[in-house]
Amino acid sequence: MSVRHEPSHEILPTPGFDASRRRFMVLGSGLFLFFMVEPLEVLRAQESRHMPEYPTDFNAYLRIGEDGRVTGFTGKIEMGQGISTSLAQLLAEELDVSVEQVDMVMGDTDLCPWDMGTFGSLSVRAFGPVLRSAGAEARMILLQMAAENLHAPIERLQVHSGLITDSASKKNVSYADLVKGKHIERHLGKVPGKAFSAYSIIGKSTPRKDAFDKVTGKAKYAADMTLPGMLHACILRPPAHGATLKSVDTTAAESIPGVRIIKEGSLVAVLHEHRDVANQALQLVKAQYEPSSSRLDDQNIFDHLVKAAPEPRVVGQTGNLAEGEKLSATIFEQTYFDNYVAHAAMETHSALAHLEDGRMTVWAGTQLPFMLRDKIAHELGVPAEKVRVIPPYVGGGFGGKGTEGPFVEAAQLAKLSGKPVHMIWSREEEFFFDTFRPAAVIKIRAGVNAVGKLVLWDYIIYGGGDREARQFYAIPNERTLAAGGWMTKDPGLHPFAVGAWRAPSNNSNSFGRESLIDTIAAKLRIDPVEFRLQNLTNPRFRRVLETAAEKFGWRPAARPTGHGVGVAIGTDVDSFVATMAEVEVDKSTSRVRVKRILCVQDMGIVVNPEGARQQMEGCMTMGLGYSLSEQIHFRNGEILDRNFSTYEIPRFSWLPRIETVLIDNPNDPPSGGGEPAIITMGAVIANAVFDAVGVRVHQLPVTAARIKEARK
Numbered sequence: 128m129s130v131r132h133e134p135s136h137e138i139l140p141t142p143g144f145d146a147s148r149r150r151f152m153v154l155g156s157g158l159f160l161f162f163m164v165e166p167l168e169v170l171r172a173q174e175s176r177h178m179p180e181y182p183t184d185f186n187a188y189l190r191i192g193e194d195g196r197v198t199g200f201t202g203k204i205e206m207g208q209g210i211s212t213s214l215a216q217l218l219a220e221e222l223d224v225s226v227e228q229v230d231m232v233m234g235d236t237d238l239c240p241w242d243m244g245t246f247g248s249l250s251v252r253a254f255g256p257v258l259r260s261a262g263a264e265a266r267m268i269l270l271q272m273a274a275e276n277l278h279a280p281i282e283r284l285q286v287h288s289g290l291i292t293d294s295a296s297k298k299n300v301s302y303a304d305l306v307k308g309k310h311i312e313r314h315l316g317k318v319p320g321k322a323f324s325a326y327s328i329i330g331k332s333t334p335r336k337d338a339f340d341k342v343t344g345k346a347k348y349a350a351d352m353t354l355p356g357m358l359h360a361c362i363l364r365p366p367a368h369g370a371t372l373k374s375v376d377t378t379a380a381e382s383i384p385g386v387r388i389i390k391e392g393s394l395v396a397v398l399h400e401h402r403d404v405a406n407q408a409l410q411l412v413k414a415q416y417e418p419s420s421s422r423l424d425d426q427n428i429f430d431h432l433v434k435a436a437p438e439p440r441v442v443g444q445t446g447n448l449a450e451g452e453k454l455s456a457t458i459f460e461q462t463y464f465d466n467y468v469a470h471a472a473m474e475t476h477s478a479l480a481h482l483e484d485g486r487m488t489v490w491a492g493t494q495l496p497f498m499l500r501d502k503i504a505h506e507l508g509v510p511a512e513k514v515r516v517i518p519p520y521v522g523g524g525f526g527g528k529g530t531e532g533p534f535v536e537a538a539q540l541a542k543l544s545g546k547p548v549h550m551i552w553s554r555e556e557e558f559f560f561d562t563f564r565p566a567a568v569i570k571i572r573a574g575v576n577a578v579g580k581l582v583l584w585d586y587i588i589y590g591g592g593d594r595e596a597r598q599f600y601a602i603p604n605e606r607t608l609a610a611g612g613w614m615t616k617d618p619g620l621h622p623f624a625v626g627a628w629r630a631p632s633n634n635s636n637s638f639g640r641e642s643l644i645d646t647i648a649a650k651l652r653i654d655p656v657e658f659r660l661q662n663l664t665n666p667r668f669r670r671v672l673e674t675a676a677e678k679f680g681w682r683p684a685a686r687p688t689g690h691g692v693g694v695a696i697g698t699d700v701d702s703f704v705a706t707m708a709e710v711e712v713d714k715s716t717s718r719v720r721v722k723r724i725l726c727v728q729d730m731g732i733v734v735n736p737e738g739a740r741q742q743m744e745g746c747m748t749m750g751l752g753y754s755l756s757e758q759i760h761f762r763n764g765e766i767l768d769r770n771f772s773t774y775e776i777p778r779f780s781w782l783p784r785i786e787t788v789l790i791d792n793p794n795d796p797p798s799g800g801g802e803p804a805i806i807t808m809g810a811v812i813a814n815a816v817f818d819a820v821g822v823r824v825h826q827l828p829v830t831a832a833r834i835k836e837a838r839k
């Protein structure tokens with residue numbers, strides 16, 4: 128089988144390959160800088176703003192081959208966010224080669240540096256400096272080698288597309304010529320990267336490296352992988368979360384020729400060389416379950432979250448709430464609700480596992496290849512060196528492809544059956560076992576003084592997590608509390624598994640905060656943009672908001688006006704966004720149609736502007752779903768939405784006019800771009816609906832039924 132990475136040829140470990148974390152070696156002929164960032168503790172919480180603490184003296188991997196091509200190695204994976212291109216740009220910039228000369232190998236646990244995983248928009252802002260440092264150091268080493276080769280001082284050397292030229296003699300030598308057949312071990316430590324003014328690749332829109340393969344169908348995902356003798360696995364699943372298996376009868380399934388049944392503890396699997404036959408046989412398995420003890424559903428869950436939440440913890444506090452109460456001329460109190468939401472990625476969880484010569488190889492659509500490797504090793508009782516995880520392209524993750532279960536099951540079944548095992552979750556399994564974005568209850572008490580300044584903010588979120596829960600307005604007396612979240616280990620809080628969902632927590636927190644800010648502005652009869660500016664001191668916030676108002680053509684007025692326009696601002700992963708939307712609400716059905724969305728984003732230096740705009744557009748499109756239609760219905764542990772027939776994601780017919788604006792900001796380093804533009808979508812649509820019909824919806828999604836109820 129040919130396993131495709133970036134580049135198209137497979138890069139295999141050499142015999143006796145030692146993937147120790149501090150090796151410097153040559154694979155074949157070529158310079159291979161093989162340094163390892165020391166293993167980090169897993170990010171304490173993905174909802175934290177802390178960046179990974181990479182050592183100050185570090186290098187990542189890169190290889191310069193005999194043909195002059197550069198291969199970059201990263202533990203990050205490509206799941207549609209475009210980092211195979213932006214990381215290649217960073218490396219090309221520092222090495223002085225073209226982007227076309229750079230190939231990226233991503234996530235292969237045998238070939239790539241250890242990495243905590245791909246989440247939190249960390250690829251460019253956290254791993255990017257590591258890769259740039261590697262490129263800068265490699266370039267300086269090559270210049271030293273060229274100076275020796277050309278008998279010229281380094282100061283006279285110029286580099287262009289991997290060719291080093293002596294400006295005086297005009298003699299030159301290529302990177303490929305310098306490293307051919309040589310084993311080079313030179314260490315320089317940290318070498319300064321280029322100044323922003325010297326960039327020629329970073330900041331330029333670059334075509335995506337994965338585009339051709341994806342639009343032609345050449346791209347391979349885990350579900351596309353095949354091996355001779357491979358068996359397809361279908362697993363017996365419970366009818367509800369919390370249901371326990373009492374008895375199972377596989378007699379009828381075993382009567383089908385070629386079917387194998389594997390029972391290992393609670394794992395009951397049906398295997399066959401054809402997936403449809405395995406699935407047919409699974410339907411013949413007779414099983415009895417003890418029902419789930421849960422009595423929660425999508426109606427009573429909010430009361431439960433408040434009652435069952437752990438002791439609140441302080442996320443942030445300034446001033447004194449009692450003083451804020453005294454200063455307040457008007458007090459506002461409101462509760463907001465957010466539902467469970469599925470990732471609903473195009474690719475369901477898929478993996479191919481193969482045990483050969485005592486070594487397990489797993490091709491998996493995972494966001495966490497190294498953590499998955501360690502988990503598989505633990506479950507199989509083998510050293511981590513005996514497990515290799517190779518992520519092909521991942522067909523959408525949004526935080527959901529961090530689930531290890533199906534990939535571990537594939538490895539277990541490969542070991543038990545002695546055959547390569549392919550597992551592809553059905554859409555029903557995907558909805559049932561997905562780690563949902565958690566439901567949340569948000570309670571806010573705020574106060575303004577006689578001149579319309581915010582002086583009090585008392586905020587608590589139950590169940591949803593604290594990412595960007597703390598408000599950013601200039602409020603002297605404020606407190607933010609969080610009680611439970613998407614990383615909570617309390618099984619009594621959420622009735623099923625919850626996890627990261629594109630800017631986890633922030634969507635809920637932004638909805639609550641920006642809805643109440645709009646409510647206060649409306650009550651005071653102040654234009655919502657003006658009210659925000661009156662209470663903002665952060666210059667980056669003010670700039671994105673003022674730019675949005677200008678580009679959108681915002682007309683200042685107290686709301687509601689009947690025009691159906693709204694505004695919301697927010698911050699995520701050190702990026703700042705301001706979003707404006709125009710909606711139309713059908714008078715008879717109360718159905719919402721979004722006509723226009725504009726988002727202004729300040730993300731520091733933008734590595735690939737076109738890639739950033741694509742991410743913003745994707746965020747806004749995906750955000751239409753959680754804002755208008757997406758929610759998981761459940762009852763007593765049973766997930767009632769098992770497919771897109773009832774779980775409605777955005778359709779092409781929904782798409783409004785989408786506009787993106789990137790702030791030119793060369794003074795701040797690159798920050799995250801994969802999530803910020805989604806965080807304001809719930810609030811901006813709810814605020815626009817208020818402007819259209821004069822009523823507030825306090826629960827997401829903003830459905831026609833909820834608008835009708837609010838209008839009664």
